């Protein structure tokens with residue numbers, strides 16, 4: 001058995017039932033094979049064995065009282081995966097599908113993503129199986145306060161810095177920060193990112209992941225003498241990442257014709273009206289099906305998966321993991337899609353990813369392409385430390401420069417190992433090498 005196969009066997013044995021975690025580890029390890037061959041010292045120092053084992057995993061009870069006076073109990077998680085290059089950093093996800101395997105897959109991916117940003121941040125992730133949908137503001141607040149009442153003892157601006165993810169936006173970060181500040185009796189702005197602008201948040205953080213995705217894809221297109229102009233784009237999701245990817249793609253002259261939420265998708269051949277989507281999802285917190293009430297010429301279809309049957313040049317999965325399976329990949333390829341840009345984390349199954357690569361579809365991998373969010377979170381931490389705030393333009397231009405550098409790093413690593421154009425492998429290799437070298441330098445810890 002090869003080194004990678006051995007480690008995979010161990011990962012499956014030691015982490016039973018955590019399918020998403022196995023998938024994420026396998027995808028990375030396979031692409032690292034040529035690196036390991038060239039650098040046997042990584043294997044001899046147990047870098048891979050250590051990398052797949054989180055430094056610390058915390059699970060805790062989150063009790064809270066709903067509006068009817070009933071006691072509810074959820075489960076909270078924080079996985080502190082790797083601190084070789086900086087404090088643990090990664091978002092919190094509140095969604096009923098959350099369990100340890102999801103948090104571990106996200107935390108594992110975060111190590112490489114954070115490394116790719118070039119900024120000093122380690123990898124971590126957290127969340128809860130709490131479902132914010134249908135809850136009142138007061139219920140959300142009580143849940144966040146209870147969650148932080150345990151989490152506070154494990155985090156800190158030099159230890160572990162959480163942010164948002166699915167189900168955790170500015171509202172939730174505000175409640176979490178308020179509780180942290182109360183318990184700690186002091187303002188430590190850098191302990192959470194994605195904060196509101198009135199209390200230490202960064203301009204452009206809200207837009208950063210979606211904009212960053214488009215900057216990365218812009219670079220990938222440019223390397224192939226192409227651009228967004230007049231391209232037909234389909235985006236899954238209608239949350240934070242999807243909305244701002246849509247905004248920047250439209251700005252670059254693309255026609256975004258479809259978006260979705262978990263219940264169904266809209267198709268508007270004239271181009272999705274983003275103001276309407278923002279009103280429905282960001283302000284009213286309603287379903288995307290409302291869109292056709294404002295735009296009767298558009299179509300709404302129940303079920304989210306049908307979105308991948310729409311003909312497009314560029315597909316941007318920005319909803320959740322394992323959104324695109326092999327059958328959807330086949331549909332996209334048959335319809336002439338040339339580019340897939342991963343806004344969500346692990347939105348393609350490994351089989352779908354391989355099919356894209358075999359068919360010369362250019363793939364912008366999540367670890368690189370959606371790193372703009374965490375990069376801008378790190379810029380928020382810098383502003384908090386310096387006690388000043390940069391303008392939108394300053395933050396946005398730093399974000400753009402970071403995405404250009406990430407693209408270059410993935411491109412160069414792919415070329416160095418004879419896989420030109422395979423940005424999936426390139427991103428994994430470039431992200432891995434920095435962490436591995438830092439771990440080597442720090443001894444067996």
Ligand code: NDP
Nearest residue numbers: 165166167209237238239240241261262319320344345373
């Ligand atoms: P949001 O909660 O803002 O939006 C998520 C969107 O995806 C919603 O439209 C939601 O629909 C949809 N969705 C969620 N679960 C499913 C599902 N099982 N099937 C279909 N659709 C689903 O989250 P974000 O936009 O912040 O995150 C989206 C993705 O991007 C995630 O993978 C996240 O990890 C990743 N990401 C986010 C970053 C950020 O800065 N926010 C940074 C890097 C990565 P509905 O409302 O119906 O649930």
